[in-house]
Amino acid sequence: xxxxxxxxxxxxxxxxxxxxxxxxxxxxxxxxxxxxxxxxxxxxxxxxxxxxxxxxxxxxxxxxxxxxxxxxxxxxxxxxxxxxxxxxxxxxxxxxxxxxxxxxxxxxxxxxxxxxxxxxxxxxxxxxxxxxxxxxxxxxxxxxxxxxxxxxxxxxxxxxxxxxxxxxxxxxxxxxxxxxxxxxxxxxxxxxxxxxxxxxxxxxxxxxxxxxxxxxxxxxxxxxxxxxxxxxxxxxxxxxxxxxxxxxxxxxxxxxxxxxx
Amino acid sequence: xxxxxxxxxxxxxxxxxxxxxxxxxxxxxxxxxxxxxxxxxxxxxxxxxxxxxxxxxxxxxxxxxxxxxxxxxxxxxxxxxxxxxxxxxxxxxxxxxxxxxx
Numbered sequence: 001x002x003x004x005x006x007x008x009x010x011x012x013x014x015x016x017x018x019x020x021x022x023x024x025x026x027x028x029x030x031x032x033x034x035x036x037x038x039x040x041x042x043x044x045x046x047x048x049x050x051x052x053x054x055x056x057x058x059x060x061x062x063x064x065x066x067x068x069x070x071x072x073x074x075x076x077x078x079x080x081x082x083x084x085x086x087x088x089x090x091x092x093x094x095x096x097x098x099x100x101x102x103x104x105x106x107x108x109x110x111x112x113x114x115x116x117x118x119x120x121x122x123x124x125x126x127x128x129x130x131x132x133x134x135x136x137x138x139x140x141x142x143x144x145x146x147x148x149x150x151x152x153x154x155x156x157x158x159x160x161x162x163x164x165x166x167x168x169x170x171x172x173x174x175x176x177x178x179x180x181x182x183x184x185x186x187x188x189x190x191x192x193x194x195x196x197x198x199x200x201x202x203x204x205x206x207x208x209x210x211x212x213x214x215x216x217x218x219x220x221x222x223x224x225x226x227x228x229x230x231x232x233x234x235x236x237x238x239x240x241x242x243x244x245x246x247x248x249x250x251x252x253x254x255x256x257x258x259x260x261x
Numbered sequence: 262x263x264x265x266x267x268x269x270x271x272x273x274x275x276x277x278x279x280x281x282x283x284x285x286x287x288x289x290x291x292x293x294x295x296x297x298x299x300x301x302x303x304x305x306x307x308x309x310x311x312x313x314x315x316x317x318x319x320x321x322x323x324x325x326x327x328x329x330x331x332x333x334x335x336x337x338x339x340x341x342x343x344x345x346x347x348x349x350x351x352x353x354x355x356x357x358x359x360x361x362x363x
Contacts, residue, residue: 023344025345026344026345026348026349029348030348045266046266047266048263051263051266051267051270054270055270055273055274058270058273058274058277058278059270059273059274059277059278060277061277064273064277065273068269068270068273071269072266072269075265078268078269078272081269081272081273081276082272082275082276085272085273085276085277085280086276086280089276089277089280089281090280091308092277092280092281093280093283093284094304094308095281095304095305095308096280096281096282096283096284096285097284097285097288097301097304098301098304098305099285100284100285100288100289101288101291101292101298101301103285105289105290105291109286112282112285112286112289113282113286115285116278116281116282116285116286117278117281117282119281119285121308121309121312124305125305125309126344128305128309129344166322167322167356167359167360167363168356170320170321170322170326170355170359171321171352171353171355171356171359172352173320173321174317174320174321174327174330174334174351174352174354174355175348175349175351175352176348177312177313177316177317177320177330177331177334177351178330178334178347178348178349178350178351178352179344179347179348180309180310180312180313181313181331181334181335181337181338181347181351182334182337182338182342182343182344182346182347182348183305183309183344184305184306184309184310184313184338185334185335185338185339186338186339186341187306188306189339194303194306197303197306197307197310198306198310201306201307201310201311201314202310202311202313202314204311205310205311205314205315206314206315209315219316222311223308223311223312226307226311227304227307227308227311230303230307230311231300231301231303231304231307232300234299234300234303234307235296235297235299235300235302235303236296238299239295239296239299240295240298240299240302
């Protein structure tokens with residue numbers, strides 16, 4: 001019945017929104033568990049449940065928020081909050097750039113601002129899986145379920161702290177990693193270059209977490225460094241066929257026929 | 262104190278949102294450079310792989326259960342399990358493994 005709101009004949013937006021909700025549910029469940037742990041850190045920093053709820057629904061960033069709460073706990077200057085948030089979340093610059101290429105060219109700027117809001121590691125992951133261009137209603141649907149669960153998890157974490165059994169928190173915390181695997185493994189099976197890249201990425205990430213100098217970087221910075229280096233190397237070694245499947249019509253619009261990304 | 266916390270949250274929100282919003286609003290054209298196209302094609306795979314490992318071993322109570330979840334997740338995804346199935350399998354493996362390990 002909502003379909004009529006978006007379009008008169010077919011309703012690809014409504015369908016994208018529903019698909020987003022479907023894929024957002026597992027994300028939300030994983031979020032809820034992780035946010036619970038985050039809530040404990042928020043409580044230590046002196047946030048009340050309402051503040052925790054708003055911090056999470058506004059920022060939608062696990063590592064970024066965690067670092068932010070540490071800043072609050074230490075009563076550091078606001079500029080420090082700005083810098084730490086910038087550094088830890090800088091990987092979103094890359095994701096945002098990647099998504100900019102996946103949106104339909106003529107899309108309303110309002111949608112760019114909306115899609116930007118929901119660029120989290122996990123929603124970015126499922127956006128990556130979408131064939132062809134990205135309908136903005138897909139991330140809206142995913143965020144519609146995932147964001148409230150993230151925020152509620154934080155607030156409830158602040159309220160009841162350590163009541164959730166450790167076993168359950170431990171098990172649920174891998175849900176998000178499982179989703180990452182569901183995104184990167186199927187293309188790796190199809191394409192040798194992606195398979196090689198994933199293996200090298202695992203190895204490099206493991207090494208970087210242990211090597212001197214590199215291990216001193218924050219996890220966020222290691223992600224950026226490795227992403228830029230390895231993606232650039234892959235682009236040089238295994239260049240994609242330029243403009244594969246992208247056609248231009250008279251008006252300069254493009255038609256994306258490629259199934260990947 | 263409460264007010265200053267709100268101010269911190271506001272700054273955190275502003276910076277986080279700007280980081281997400283700037284590239285996607287400023288880059289409106291399709292990038293033509295084959296190098297950049299390839300680069301952006303590979304970005305998600307590297308980012309997600311790097312975020313998964315070794316972090317998955319640090320998120321669980323023991324590294325072994327995280328490693329088992331990783332192996333199970335890779336196998337499940339390789340053989341075509343859905344997003345939700347892979348996530349559930351990983352959780353289940355950790356729950357069972359830690360029942361025996363801890």
